[in-house]
Amino acid sequence: EVQLVQSGAEVKKPGESLKISCQVSGYDFISYCLAWVRQMPGKGLEWMGVIYPGDSNTKYNPSFRGRVTISADRSISTAYLHLSSFRASDTAIYYCARPRYSGTYFFEFAYWGQGALVTVSS
Amino acid sequence: QSALTQPRSVSGSPGQSVTISCTGTSSDVGGYSHVSWYKQYPGMAPKLMIYDVNKRPSGVPDRISGSKSGNTASLTISGLRAEDEADYSCCSYAGDYAHVIFGGGTKLTVL
Numbered sequence: 001e002v003q004l005v006q007s008g009a010e011v012k013k014p015g016e017s018l019k020i021s022c023q024v025s026g027y028d029f030i031s032y033c034l035a036w037v038r039q040m041p042g043k044g045l046e047w048m049g050v051i052y053p054g055d056s057n058t059k060y061n062p063s064f065r066g067r068v069t070i071s072a073d074r075s076i077s078t079a080y081l082h083l084s085s086f087r088a089s090d091t092a093i094y095y096c097a098r099p100r101y102s103g104t105y106f107f108e109f110a111y112w113g114q115g116a117l118v119t120v121s122s
Numbered sequence: 123q124s125a126l127t128q129p130r131s132v133s134g135s136p137g138q139s140v141t142i143s144c145t146g147t148s149s150d151v152g153g154y155s156h157v158s159w160y161k162q163y164p165g166m167a168p169k170l171m172i173y174d175v176n177k178r179p180s181g182v183p184d185r186i187s188g189s190k191s192g193n194t195a196s197l198t199i200s201g202l203r204a205e206d207e208a209d210y211s212c213c214s215y216a217g218d219y220a221h222v223i224f225g226g227g228t229k230l231t232v233l
Contacts, residue, residue, distance in 0.1 A: 035222075044125060044226040045160070045168065045211050059221050095167055100179065107156035107215040107222065110179060112167035 002026040004034075004096050004113035011121045012090075018083040020116050022096030029077035030054045033099055033106040036070060036081045038092040039115075046092075050106045051079055059106070088120045126151065126212055126225035133231040139200040142228045144212030145193060150223055152193035156215035159188055159197045161208045162227075168211065172197060199230070207232040 007021045022034065035050040049060035053072040060068050069082040079096060094116045097109035127145040134140040144151065144159075151157055157175045160168035170179055172188035175195065185200045195214070199206055212225040 037224075045213070045224040046125075047213075047222040047224060050221070061221065062219060100170075100173065107154075108158035108170060108173040108213065109160070109168070110170045110173075112169075115167055 002098070002111045004098060004111055006094075006096060006113040006116045009117045009119075011119050012086040013121055014087055016086045018081070018086050018090070018118055020081050020094055020118070021078050022080075022113050023076065023078040024098070025077065027098075028102075029072075030074055031102040033104065034070075034072070034079045035097050035099075035106060035109060036068075036079075037095045037097055037109065039095070040089070040092040048081065048094075052104050052106075053079065057104070086118075086120065091119050093117050124223075126214060126223055128210075128212060128225040128228045130226070131229045131231065133233055134202045135233045136202050136204065138202050139198060140202060140230060141199075142197045142210050142212075142230070144195040144197070144214075144225045146195075146214055146216075146223070147193055150193075150214040150216040150220070151190065151195050153217070154215045155190075157188065157190055157195040158213045159195075160211045160213065162211065163208050171210075202232050204232050206230060 003025045030053045036048040051058045051070040067084045072079045096113040098111040100110040159172040162168040175190045176188040211227045216223045
């Protein structure tokens, strides 16, 4: 069974960096892309970026202007989302998600993590 | 890159059909066949309902269908049931710069 298990909720101060994890099981981690998608309160879904663990190639949403870095540790089948300079508008639920097909296909998301709520605290 | 445009809400009675539209541009919806749809209950992760415009993953009933015409994709749910009440979001590949964009989501109410 494919499972994506994310790290827990976090509270960040403005200007801090965020790093959350997504550990997968039930499939070959290096063979499928893994994306990060967030959802701000009461808003739609927003694609942040994707990594192909097979070669660590990444693609990012240009609207984040370099604040986002996605990485992967193949030894523990875990992907990470790093978001720098956290701001109030980054308060959201952050999901990791995997497509149906293996390889560099990353256009849809068949499997999702449980989500991690990240809020800002002044 | 702006989000794809969806109606904020739609509604229908049990047994009826509803269609949710998703309008983009020739750089996303109109330019590629990688449109997907997601169903989301409050407090839950999204669930894939349609991929590649009109394909259903296993387990999704055939009363759920997808289509595309020009820059607009559509999700149609026929034979509405109470459990169809949820938020629905579209998603499209958007080329080598923007990569992937979502719609703003549509709340479906079953009356």
